[in-house]
Amino acid sequence: MENMDEINSIYEKVSKVISRDEYIERVNEKVEQMSGLCDEKTAAMLVAHDLGASDAGQNTVKIAEITPDSGIVNFIGKVISVFDSREFKRNDGTTGKVGNIVVGDETGTIRLTLWDDRAELINSGNIEIGQCLKISGYVKEGYTGLEVNIGDNNMISESDEMVDIKLSSTSISDIKDGMGDINLYGKVLDKWDIREFNRRDGSKGRVCNILIGDSSGKIRLTLWDEKADFAEKIKAGDTVEIINGYARENNFNQEVEIQIGSYGLIKKSDRNVEFRESFTPIADIVAGDLFSIKGHVSGIDEIKEFSRQDGTQDMVANIYVSDETGRIRLALWGEHANTVNDIDIDSRIEVIDAYSKYGLKDEIELNVGNRSKIIVM
DNA sequence: CCCCCCCC
Numbered sequence: 001m002e003n004m005d006e007i008n009s010i011y012e013k014v015s016k017v018i019s020r021d022e023y024i025e026r027v028n029e030k031v032e033q034m035s036g037l038c039d040e041k042t043a044a045m046l047v048a049h050d051l052g053a054s055d056a057g058q059n060t061v062k063i064a065e066i067t068p069d070s071g072i073v074n075f076i077g078k079v080i081s082v083f084d085s086r087e088f089k090r091n092d093g094t095t096g097k098v099g100n101i102v103v104g105d106e107t108g109t110i111r112l113t114l115w116d117d118r119a120e121l122i123n124s125g126n127i128e129i130g131q132c133l134k135i136s137g138y139v140k141e142g143y144t145g146l147e148v149n150i151g152d153n154n155m156i157s158e159s160d161e162m163v164d165i166k167l168s169s170t171s172i173s174d175i176k177d178g179m180g181d182i183n184l185y186g187k188v189l190d191k192w193d194i195r196e197f198n199r200r201d202g203s204k205g206r207v208c209n210i211l212i213g214d215s216s217g218k219i220r221l222t223l224w225d226e227k228a229d230f231a232e233k234i235k236a237g238d239t240v241e242i243i244n245g246y247a248r249e250n251n252f253n254q255e256v257e258i259q260i261g262s263y264g265l266i267k268k269s270d271r272n273v274e275f276r277e278s279f280t281p282i283a284d285i286v287a288g289d290l291f292s293i294k295g296h297v298s299g300i301d302e303i304k305e306f307s308r309q310d311g312t313q314d315m316v317a318n319i320y321v322s323d324e325t326g327r328i329r330l331a332l333w334g335e336h337a338n339t340v341n342d343i344d345i346d347s348r349i350e351v352i353d354a355y356s357k358y359g360l361k362d363e364i365e366l367n368v369g370n371r372s373k374i375i376v377m
Numbered sequence: 378c379c380c381c382c383c384c385c
Contacts, residue, residue: 192380197379205378207378207379208379209380224379250379252381259378306383306384306385308383314384316384331385333382354382355381357382360385367381369381369383370381370382
């Protein structure tokens with residue numbers, strides 16, 4: 001080829017998205033298509049243009065400005081996380097490939113969905129965390145928020161221009177059902193065992209819950225499938241960083257929780273997060289919610305074993321706790337019943353996240369179950 | 378997409 005230096009410098013703009021051989025092949029095809037009306041250099045520029053190269057850098061937006069109606073957007077983003085790509089079958093029988101990465105700039109983060117050859121970039125290790133990318137793609141509303149789709153006609157390539165990431169940070173108390181793109185630091189307050197379950201399609205899933213708090217409140221995290229394993233790496237008191245979580249009401253008690261699925265990221269952090277438990281005066285407790293109280297033990301019953309209608313056995317012990325505002329009965333279920341062996345009348349006690357409801361004689365009582373915690377001082 | 382709120 002003539003003008004090799006020029007063609008090489010044009011190729012540099014798209015070298016991250018196409019191999020050199022394939023590029024030269026496309027340039028030659030373009031020359032043929034144009035029946036000699038354009039030279040190789042022009043063809044090289046046209047091919048680069050088709051790949052989106054000339055669009056990047058023009059009309060560049062910041063991530064926070066991207067809306068569902070943005071159409072094609074050009075922006076620069078720094079890679080925050082890379083997820084494995086996977087193959088799927090199209091209706092026409094061909095095999096497609098799709099993969100996701102999350103990028104951020106100083107205004108926010110967004111998920112990219114890479115298709116086919118672009119998804120292959122993920123597998124071949126061409127995309128690394130911390131790298132800055134020039135991106136041109138089509139905006140769509142996804143399950144967890146906006147996503148930018150990048151197919152063969154769009155572009156993704158290494159950027160000379162760098163951007164800093166300043167993750168927007170959500171306060172736990174501001175989290176509402178349906179929110180996506182949730183980034184925050186939280187202190188681990190409690191965690192539960194990983195559970196296996198069967199999906200409707202017959203496959204097995206795994207799920208784990210972690211309770212986290214920040215200075216504004218606390219919320220339950222739900223980690224799905226391979227993300228559930230993360231729970232083994234952390235303990236109460238650790239700080240976790242969440243990137244790209246999304247909030248959903250769970251469908252058994254309508255509490256909003258943060259879900260971390262295959263598009264989200266959770267990792268340990270060195271950051272210090274303030275959390276203070278908020279205790280409710282016993283007199284202020286109403287039925288139908290979770291409460292934390294602190295006070296002194298003012299009554300202790302014996303442990304009772306019982307059988308449920310379904311044949312399962314369990315145990316329960318009732319105790320009473322008083323503070324300066326009132327006195328309330330607590331039912332300690334399961335393992336919590338053994339707490340009666342560790343307390344005496346007047347023991348100082350804190351009970352975290354007990355469920356209030358009307359019990360014996362229509363009086364409000366607190367149920368201390370496997371989501372609750374008892375601290376004997 | 379998964380899970381309690383049960384006893385007397």
